[in-house]
Amino acid sequence: MKILLFGKDGQVGWELRRSLAPLGEIVALDSGSRKFCGDFTRLDGIADTVRAVAPDVIVNAAAYTAVDKAESEPEQVRIINALAPAVLAREAGRLGAWLIHYSTDYVFDGSGSAPRVETDPTNPLNVYGITKLEAEQAILTSDCNHFIFRTSWVFAARGSNFAKAMLRLAQQRDSLNVIDDQIGAPTGAELLADITAHAIWISRRRQDISGLYHLAAAGETSWYGYANFVLNFARQKGVKLTVAPENVFPVTSSEFLSAARRPKNSRLDTGKLQGIFDLSLPSWETGVARMLTEILEKPL
16 A cells, blocks of 8 residues: 655654555655645645655645634645645555644634534634635545544644743743633644555445544643643652742633634534444543653753
8 A cells, every 4th residue: 555645744744654654655745845745835746756755655744733823824824734635545546545644623613512523513613624614625525535533623743832831931930821712632743644554445345435524632621721631740740830839820712812712512423433433532631642752852
Protein backbone atom coordinates (compact mmCIF):
# COMPACT_ATOMS: atom_id res chain seq x y z
CA MET A 1 0.00 0.00 0.00
CA LYS A 2 1.25 3.50 -0.86
CA ILE A 3 0.12 6.36 1.40
CA LEU A 4 0.48 10.05 0.54
CA LEU A 5 0.52 12.15 3.70
CA PHE A 6 0.15 15.94 3.70
CA GLY A 7 1.04 18.05 6.76
CA LYS A 8 3.71 15.65 8.00
CA ASP A 9 5.18 17.96 10.64
CA GLY A 10 1.99 19.15 12.31
CA GLN A 11 0.69 17.66 15.55
CA VAL A 12 -1.49 15.06 13.83
CA GLY A 13 0.84 14.58 10.87
CA TRP A 14 3.78 13.78 13.13
CA GLU A 15 1.82 11.04 14.90
CA LEU A 16 0.51 9.72 11.57
CA ARG A 17 4.06 9.12 10.38
CA ARG A 18 4.37 6.66 13.27
CA SER A 19 0.92 5.02 13.13
CA LEU A 20 0.82 4.57 9.35
CA ALA A 21 4.33 3.16 8.98
CA PRO A 22 3.30 -0.52 9.38
CA LEU A 23 0.70 -0.20 6.61
CA GLY A 24 3.09 0.38 3.72
CA GLU A 25 5.18 3.00 1.92
CA ILE A 26 4.58 6.57 3.08
CA VAL A 27 5.33 9.67 1.00
CA ALA A 28 5.16 12.40 3.67
CA LEU A 29 5.07 16.06 2.65
CA ASP A 30 4.78 19.52 4.11
CA SER A 31 4.61 22.99 2.57
CA GLY A 32 8.39 23.08 2.13
CA SER A 33 8.84 19.71 0.43
CA ARG A 34 10.85 19.87 -2.79
CA LYS A 35 10.51 16.66 -4.79
CA PHE A 36 6.70 16.86 -4.62
CA CYS A 37 4.50 19.86 -3.86
CA GLY A 38 2.99 19.88 -0.39
CA ASP A 39 2.05 23.57 -0.42
CA PHE A 40 -1.74 23.84 -0.20
CA THR A 41 -1.71 27.35 -1.67
CA ARG A 42 -0.58 25.78 -4.98
CA LEU A 43 -3.64 23.86 -6.09
CA ASP A 44 -2.18 22.75 -9.43
CA GLY A 45 0.95 21.54 -7.66
CA ILE A 46 -1.12 19.49 -5.22
CA ALA A 47 -3.00 17.86 -8.11
CA ASP A 48 0.29 17.11 -9.89
CA THR A 49 1.67 15.53 -6.72
CA VAL A 50 -1.27 13.15 -6.36
CA ARG A 51 -0.98 12.11 -10.00
CA ALA A 52 2.78 11.59 -9.76
CA VAL A 53 2.69 9.57 -6.52
CA ALA A 54 -0.47 7.63 -7.47
CA PRO A 55 -1.21 6.58 -3.88
CA ASP A 56 -3.73 4.05 -2.64
CA VAL A 57 -4.57 6.35 0.28
CA ILE A 58 -4.30 10.12 0.71
CA VAL A 59 -4.20 11.42 4.29
CA ASN A 60 -4.69 15.15 4.71
CA ALA A 61 -3.34 16.44 8.01
CA ALA A 62 -2.62 19.91 6.60
CA ALA A 63 -4.80 22.88 7.55
CA TYR A 64 -4.86 26.54 8.45
CA THR A 65 -5.62 26.34 12.18
CA ALA A 66 -4.93 29.86 13.52
CA VAL A 67 -8.60 30.51 14.29
CA ASP A 68 -8.36 34.19 15.22
CA LYS A 69 -5.89 35.12 12.48
CA ALA A 70 -8.15 33.40 9.96
CA GLU A 71 -10.72 36.16 10.38
CA SER A 72 -8.36 38.60 8.65
CA GLU A 73 -7.18 36.19 5.91
CA PRO A 74 -10.38 34.52 4.66
CA GLU A 75 -9.18 34.05 1.06
CA GLN A 76 -5.98 32.26 2.04
CA VAL A 77 -7.80 30.18 4.64
CA ARG A 78 -10.35 29.06 2.04
CA ILE A 79 -7.62 27.97 -0.37
CA ILE A 80 -5.87 25.86 2.27
CA ASN A 81 -8.85 24.53 4.20
CA ALA A 82 -11.46 24.13 1.45
CA LEU A 83 -10.14 24.32 -2.10
CA ALA A 84 -7.07 22.12 -1.58
CA PRO A 85 -9.07 19.29 0.05
CA ALA A 86 -11.54 19.54 -2.84
CA VAL A 87 -8.62 18.98 -5.23
CA LEU A 88 -7.57 15.95 -3.21
CA ALA A 89 -11.10 14.54 -3.38
CA ARG A 90 -11.23 15.03 -7.15
CA GLU A 91 -7.86 13.40 -7.70
CA ALA A 92 -8.61 10.57 -5.29
CA GLY A 93 -11.79 9.84 -7.23
CA ARG A 94 -9.84 9.66 -10.48
CA LEU A 95 -7.32 7.25 -8.96
CA GLY A 96 -9.75 5.14 -7.00
CA ALA A 97 -7.85 6.09 -3.84
CA TRP A 98 -9.21 6.61 -0.33
CA LEU A 99 -9.06 10.12 1.17
CA ILE A 100 -8.77 10.68 4.92
CA HIS A 101 -9.51 14.22 6.08
CA TYR A 102 -9.82 15.86 9.50
CA SER A 103 -12.54 18.34 10.35
CA THR A 104 -13.74 20.10 13.48
CA ASP A 105 -16.55 20.69 15.94
CA TYR A 106 -16.34 24.32 14.74
CA VAL A 107 -18.70 23.42 11.89
CA PHE A 108 -21.42 23.69 14.56
CA ASP A 109 -22.57 26.85 16.34
CA GLY A 110 -22.26 25.35 19.82
CA SER A 111 -25.86 25.89 20.83
CA GLY A 112 -27.57 23.62 23.36
CA SER A 113 -25.86 21.04 25.52
CA ALA A 114 -26.44 17.73 23.73
CA PRO A 115 -23.53 15.99 21.97
CA ARG A 116 -23.76 16.51 18.19
CA VAL A 117 -24.25 13.59 15.84
CA GLU A 118 -22.97 13.51 12.27
CA THR A 119 -26.36 14.38 10.75
CA ASP A 120 -27.06 17.43 12.94
CA PRO A 121 -27.41 20.78 11.10
CA THR A 122 -24.18 22.77 10.79
CA ASN A 123 -23.81 26.49 11.38
CA PRO A 124 -20.18 27.63 11.78
CA LEU A 125 -19.45 30.85 13.65
CA ASN A 126 -16.10 31.81 12.14
CA VAL A 127 -13.98 31.68 8.99
CA TYR A 128 -12.13 28.59 10.16
CA GLY A 129 -15.36 26.67 10.70
CA ILE A 130 -16.88 27.90 7.43
CA THR A 131 -13.90 26.72 5.39
CA LYS A 132 -13.69 23.36 7.15
CA LEU A 133 -17.38 22.80 6.42
CA GLU A 134 -16.83 23.68 2.75
CA ALA A 135 -14.14 20.99 2.59
CA GLU A 136 -16.47 18.43 4.16
CA GLN A 137 -19.16 19.18 1.58
CA ALA A 138 -16.70 18.93 -1.32
CA ILE A 139 -15.48 15.53 -0.13
CA LEU A 140 -18.94 14.17 0.69
CA THR A 141 -20.21 15.02 -2.80
CA SER A 142 -17.12 13.66 -4.58
CA ASP A 143 -16.62 10.26 -6.18
CA CYS A 144 -13.88 9.12 -3.79
CA ASN A 145 -14.10 6.76 -0.86
CA HIS A 146 -13.32 8.77 2.23
CA PHE A 147 -13.16 9.09 5.98
CA ILE A 148 -13.87 12.55 7.38
CA PHE A 149 -13.06 12.63 11.08
CA ARG A 150 -14.56 15.56 12.97
CA THR A 151 -12.68 16.11 16.20
CA SER A 152 -12.21 18.69 18.96
CA TRP A 153 -9.59 20.36 21.14
CA VAL A 154 -6.60 18.54 19.62
CA PHE A 155 -3.40 18.38 21.64
CA ALA A 156 0.01 16.73 21.38
CA ALA A 157 3.28 16.75 23.28
CA ARG A 158 4.90 18.16 20.14
CA GLY A 159 4.47 21.89 19.52
CA SER A 160 2.48 24.45 21.47
CA ASN A 161 -0.74 23.56 23.25
CA PHE A 162 -3.15 24.68 25.97
CA ALA A 163 -1.57 22.54 28.68
CA LYS A 164 1.89 23.96 28.07
CA ALA A 165 0.48 27.49 28.09
CA MET A 166 -1.26 26.88 31.44
CA LEU A 167 1.88 25.43 33.00
CA ARG A 168 3.98 28.33 31.78
CA LEU A 169 1.51 30.94 33.02
CA ALA A 170 1.11 29.14 36.36
CA GLN A 171 4.85 29.56 36.92
CA GLN A 172 4.72 33.26 36.09
CA ARG A 173 1.50 34.57 37.64
CA ASP A 174 -0.26 34.68 41.01
CA SER A 175 -3.70 34.08 39.49
CA LEU A 176 -5.27 32.72 36.30
CA ASN A 177 -8.64 33.31 34.64
CA VAL A 178 -9.81 30.40 32.47
CA ILE A 179 -12.97 30.07 30.36
CA ASP A 180 -15.56 27.81 31.95
CA ASP A 181 -18.53 28.03 29.54
CA GLN A 182 -17.02 26.16 26.57
CA ILE A 183 -17.37 22.40 26.90
CA GLY A 184 -15.60 19.71 24.90
CA ALA A 185 -13.22 16.75 25.01
CA PRO A 186 -9.46 17.30 24.69
CA THR A 187 -8.37 14.78 22.07
CA GLY A 188 -4.82 13.61 21.51
CA ALA A 189 -3.17 13.65 18.09
CA GLU A 190 -1.87 10.20 19.01
CA LEU A 191 -5.44 8.89 19.35
CA LEU A 192 -6.46 10.42 16.02
CA ALA A 193 -3.46 8.83 14.30
CA ASP A 194 -4.01 5.38 15.77
CA ILE A 195 -7.70 5.31 14.85
CA THR A 196 -6.85 6.55 11.35
CA ALA A 197 -4.49 3.61 10.87
CA HIS A 198 -7.14 1.22 12.18
CA ALA A 199 -9.76 2.67 9.82
CA ILE A 200 -7.46 2.40 6.81
CA TRP A 201 -6.76 -1.23 7.65
CA ILE A 202 -10.48 -2.00 7.94
CA SER A 203 -11.19 -0.15 4.67
CA ARG A 204 -9.10 -2.69 2.75
CA ARG A 205 -11.90 -5.19 3.33
CA ARG A 206 -14.93 -2.90 3.52
CA GLN A 207 -15.70 0.03 1.22
CA ASP A 208 -19.22 0.44 2.61
CA ILE A 209 -17.87 2.31 5.66
CA SER A 210 -16.85 5.39 3.68
CA GLY A 211 -18.29 8.51 5.32
CA LEU A 212 -18.27 11.14 8.05
CA TYR A 213 -17.46 10.25 11.66
CA HIS A 214 -17.12 12.07 14.96
CA LEU A 215 -13.86 11.19 16.70
CA ALA A 216 -13.06 12.59 20.13
CA ALA A 217 -11.88 11.26 23.46
CA ALA A 218 -14.51 10.13 25.96
CA GLY A 219 -15.89 12.45 28.60
CA GLU A 220 -16.13 16.22 28.68
CA THR A 221 -14.72 19.23 30.47
CA SER A 222 -14.39 23.01 30.21
CA TRP A 223 -11.15 24.86 29.58
CA TYR A 224 -11.26 25.68 33.30
CA GLY A 225 -11.61 22.00 34.18
CA TYR A 226 -8.85 21.13 31.72
CA ALA A 227 -6.55 23.73 33.28
CA ASN A 228 -7.16 22.45 36.80
CA PHE A 229 -6.45 18.88 35.73
CA VAL A 230 -3.17 19.98 34.17
CA LEU A 231 -2.04 22.05 37.15
CA ASN A 232 -3.03 19.43 39.73
CA PHE A 233 -1.17 16.76 37.75
CA ALA A 234 1.92 18.97 37.63
CA ARG A 235 1.79 19.61 41.39
CA GLN A 236 1.57 15.88 42.05
CA LYS A 237 4.71 15.43 39.92
CA GLY A 238 6.58 17.99 42.02
CA VAL A 239 6.44 20.92 39.59
CA LYS A 240 6.68 24.23 41.46
CA LEU A 241 3.87 26.60 40.47
CA THR A 242 3.44 30.21 41.53
CA VAL A 243 -0.34 30.17 41.30
CA ALA A 244 -2.24 28.57 44.18
CA PRO A 245 -5.17 26.24 43.41
CA GLU A 246 -7.67 28.71 44.88
CA ASN A 247 -6.41 31.45 42.56
CA VAL A 248 -7.46 29.73 39.33
CA PHE A 249 -10.78 31.40 38.53
CA PRO A 250 -13.58 30.38 36.12
CA VAL A 251 -14.74 33.13 33.75
CA THR A 252 -17.14 33.39 30.81
CA SER A 253 -16.21 33.62 27.14
CA SER A 254 -17.46 37.20 27.07
CA GLU A 255 -14.64 38.22 29.39
CA PHE A 256 -12.06 37.32 26.73
CA LEU A 257 -11.81 39.40 23.58
CA SER A 258 -11.02 37.38 20.44
CA ALA A 259 -11.39 37.97 16.72
CA ALA A 260 -13.28 34.70 16.15
CA ARG A 261 -16.39 33.48 17.93
CA ARG A 262 -16.11 29.96 19.32
CA PRO A 263 -18.82 27.38 20.01
CA LYS A 264 -19.72 26.85 23.66
CA ASN A 265 -20.91 23.28 23.11
CA SER A 266 -18.17 21.22 21.44
CA ARG A 267 -19.53 17.85 22.55
CA LEU A 268 -19.40 15.21 19.79
CA ASP A 269 -21.35 11.96 19.85
CA THR A 270 -18.92 9.20 18.79
CA GLY A 271 -21.42 6.33 18.79
CA LYS A 272 -21.25 5.83 15.02
CA LEU A 273 -17.45 5.52 15.03
CA GLN A 274 -17.41 3.15 17.99
CA GLY A 275 -20.12 0.96 16.48
CA ILE A 276 -18.74 0.71 12.93
CA PHE A 277 -15.13 0.16 13.96
CA ASP A 278 -15.80 -1.77 17.20
CA LEU A 279 -13.79 0.68 19.29
CA SER A 280 -13.84 1.94 22.86
CA LEU A 281 -12.49 5.46 23.17
CA PRO A 282 -10.30 6.37 26.18
CA SER A 283 -11.13 9.27 28.47
CA TRP A 284 -9.67 12.66 27.75
CA GLU A 285 -7.89 12.50 31.12
CA THR A 286 -5.97 9.41 30.02
CA GLY A 287 -4.58 11.14 26.94
CA VAL A 288 -3.77 14.39 28.72
CA ALA A 289 -1.99 12.56 31.55
CA ARG A 290 0.11 10.67 29.03
CA MET A 291 1.01 13.89 27.24
CA LEU A 292 1.86 15.67 30.51
CA THR A 293 4.10 12.82 31.60
CA GLU A 294 6.08 13.31 28.40
CA ILE A 295 6.33 17.10 28.43
CA LEU A 296 7.18 17.39 32.14
CA GLU A 297 10.36 15.47 31.43
CA LYS A 298 11.52 18.46 29.38
CA PRO A 299 11.82 22.21 30.11
CA LEU A 300 8.55 24.01 29.37
